[in-house]
Amino acid sequence: MPTAKSNAGFRRIIALTGIAGVLAMLAVIPACSEDARAVRLARQKDLPALNEADKVVVQTAQWAGAKEVTITGPANLNELRAALVAEATTPSAGMTWATLTWLKGETVVGKIWVYDYGEWGFERSCGQSDELVTIIQKHLAAGPHH
Numbered sequence: 346m347p348t349a350k351s352n353a354g355f356r357r358i359i360a361l362t363g364i365a366g367v368l369a370m371l372a373v374i375p376a377c378s379e380d381a382r383a384v385r386l387a388r389q390k391d392l393p394a395l396n397e398a399d400k401v402v403v404q405t406a407q408w409a410g411a412k413e414v415t416i417t418g419p420a421n422l423n424e425l426r427a428a429l430v431a432e433a434t435t436p437s438a439g440m441t442w443a444t445l446t447w448l449k450g451e452t453v454v455g456k457i458w459v460y461d462y463g464e465w466g467f468e469r470s471c472g473q474s475d476e477l478v479t480i481i482q483k484h485l486a487a488g489p490h491h
Contacts, residue, residue, distance in 0.1 A: 380433035383466070387431035391467045394454045395426055398447040405443045409461065429457070429465065439464055 401416045416422065425445070439460035447455040456468040 384431045384433055386469070387467060391455055391469065392426070392429060392431060395429070395447050397449045397454050398422060399450065400448050401425060402446045402448065403443055404446070406441055408440070409442050434464060437464055 399417065399422075401422060403412075403414050403416060405412045416425065437460070439462070441458045442461035443459045445457040445459065446453055447457070457465055458468060459465045
């Protein structure tokens, strides 16, 4: 169920991107039937992987001041982990306020997007395609307007 906070975020997105931007974002939001699967993956796979991290790099979006901070130390990392409670929510089409990159040394063990009103989720791998890399490289080589 949308909340006053998620509605405020939605209104902010409309103001920044217009209705076309909102429609484009809604096209990539998973159906509500995916909520249970996403929560299960977070609890079984993603959240436990964060226990390996020895630091978190937090980067805020350009519109939020483009700040970056590295968080270390067991107490600080545990505080962040405790705040990550996986539960089904209604997707709100918010804008990413911050990205949390969880690292063990220089190896990424998890990446989380956060909206400015608290909704969050994991960025995860969904496949592997050498062909995709080749296609992207072809378009990059062709230039910005082709």
